[in-house]
Amino acid sequence: MPDFQLEEEYQDLSDTVREFADTVIAPVSAKHDEEHTFPYEIQKQMAEMGLFGLPFPEQYGGMDGDYFALALALEQIARVDQSVAITLEAGVSLGAMPVYRFGTEEQKQEWLPQLASGQALGAFGLTEPEAGSDAGGTKTTARLENGEWVINGAKEFITNSGTDITRLVTVTAVTGQEERPDGTVKKEISTILVPTDTPGFEARPAYNKVGWNASDTHPLSLSDVRVPEANLLGTRGRGYANFLSILDEGRIAIAALATGAAQGCVEYATQYAKERQAFGHNIGSYQAIQFKIARMAARAHTARLAYYDAAARMLAGKPFKTEAAIAKMVAGEAAMDNARDATQVFGGYGFMNEFPVARHYRDSKILEVGEGTTEVQLMLIARSLGL
Numbered sequence: 001m002p003d004f005q006l007e008e009e010y011q012d013l014s015d016t017v018r019e020f021a022d023t024v025i026a027p028v029s030a031k032h033d034e035e036h037t038f039p040y041e042i043q044k045q046m047a048e049m050g051l052f053g054l055p056f057p058e059q060y061g062g063m064d065g066d067y068f069a070l071a072l073a074l075e076q077i078a079r080v081d082q083s084v085a086i087t088l089e090a091g092v093s094l095g096a097m098p099v100y101r102f103g104t105e106e107q108k109q110e111w112l113p114q115l116a117s118g119q120a121l122g123a124f125g126l127t128e129p130e131a132g133s134d135a136g137g138t139k140t141t142a143r144l145e146n147g148e149w150v151i152n153g154a155k156e157f158i159t160n161s162g163t164d165i166t167r168l169v170t171v172t173a174v175t176g177q178e179e180r181p182d183g184t185v186k187k188e189i190s191t192i193l194v195p196t197d198t199p200g201f202e203a204r205p206a207y208n209k210v211g212w213n214a215s216d217t218h219p220l221s222l223s224d225v226r227v228p229e230a231n232l233l234g235t236r237g238r239g240y241a242n243f244l245s246i247l248d249e250g251r252i253a254i255a256a257l258a259t260g261a262a263q264g265c266v267e268y269a270t271q272y273a274k275e276r277q278a279f280g281h282n283i284g285s286y287q288a289i290q291f292k293i294a295r296m297a298a299r300a301h302t303a304r305l306a307y308y309d310a311a312a313r314m315l316a317g318k319p320f321k322t323e324a325a326i327a328k329m330v331a332g333e334a335a336m337d338n339a340r341d342a343t344q345v346f347g348g349y350g351f352m353n354e355f356p357v358a359r360h361y362r363d364s365k366i367l368e369v370g371e372g373t374t375e376v377q378l379m380l381i382a383r384s385l386g387l
């Protein structure tokens with residue numbers, strides 16, 4: 001029989017992060033959201049707790065945990081604050097993980113200790129103005145000149161790319177053309193490490209987003225950015241494939257984040273339903289409200305099982321691409337549906353920005369878009385069925 005109970009170490013981590021989220025993050029969430037400020041003081045405390053190093057070995061400054069530990073932490077944080085959770089998710093699974101998975105020993109020694117300790121943040125620059133779901137449409141170029149890559153192009157919507165502590169953006173760029181066996185030509189896409197203090201690299205002004213207001217998101221411009229040839233990450237021409245595998249893992253992390261958002265909505269709505277009076281009774285005594293919250297709880301539970309399963313497969317070294325896509329889609333939709341239902345339970349107060357459910361309502365939409373839209377997940381699932 002499969003056992004979905006958490007082992008003690010995982011449970012302890014989850015409990016610790018839950019308490020931190022409730023007592024340290026939640027009290028300042030509304031303020032950072034309203035003022036669109038990056039929560040440096042929270043990021044620093046998460047770094048001190050070792051959260052940015054969870055899945056990395058100690059030799060690189062990590063906590064010797066695994067990807068599931070990261071997912072559990074993300075779930076607990078996202079219950080109360082999706083902006084803080086995406087800062088951790090992007091910092092670890094998109095900023096540091098590509099270096100860990102594909103870097104040379106030298107690159108790992110240079111970057112991982114600062115990223116895993118949370119002293120610095122890394123970002124992942126795949127999306128471009130004309131290449132999102134169709135990420136192979138990359139137009140950014142990198143040409144080799146006198147032992148240096150010269151990079152030109154633009155990136156769109158890059159998380160953690162412009163904070164005061166951002167030190168690294170890993171970008172995809174077209175480094176040439178490959179001839180296929182059938183004679184057709186395709187772009188050769190590679191990934192290159194770009195320290196953010198390199199001349200020609202610019203994080204342009206932050207977006208004015210619908211949600212995730214306390215997370216850092218910028219368009220980037222790269223104009224004759226010169227970095228050493230040794231900054232190539234992984235094999236030349238494998239950049240696109242490598243990034244897709246990073247996204248497969250990232251979907252488990254995003255599914256965990258979305259599960260946390262869905263669960264947060266259950267908890268806020270349940271508490272409110274027990275207190276709010278209408279027609280002489282708690283609104284939670286009415287079956288219409290009970291059923292709404294019961295359905296929300298079922299969605300959060302289903303989403304959790306889906307990401308646990310994808311993570312278990314990944315850790316066991318089994319194929320997990322389809323299960324990660326399913327988890328990401330199910331959890332993203334659970335978050336959005338629960339946010340809509342939770343605001344309904346809150347009535348007019350649910351429409352007031354300072355209430356956490358209103359924040360979840362604005363924040364959750366991106367969970368159906370970022371790290372692959374729902375349609376992209378459906379494409380992956382359909383492909384696994386041979387369609």
Ligand SMILES: Cc1cc2nc3c(=O)[nH]c(=O)nc-3n(C[C@H](O)[C@H](O)[C@H](O)COP(=O)(O)OP(=O)(O)OC[C@H]3O[C@@H](n4cnc5c(N)ncnc54)[C@H](O)[C@@H]3O)c2cc1C
Nearest residue numbers: 124125126127132133134157158159369370371372373375
């Ligand atoms: C807040 C935020 C943070 C982000 N962080 C990062 C980051 O750190 N790094 C990064 O690289 N990117 C990041 N992104 C980008 C994100 O991954 C993309 O926005 C997403 O992949 C969708 O790409 P797009 O916006 O270009 O939409 P498009 O690809 O243009 O899609 C538009 C619509 O068309 C649909 N569609 C596209 N193709 C098909 C098809 N073949 N069949 C059916 N439907 C289709 C899509 O599902 C979508 O509904 C972020 C985005 C946001 C908003």
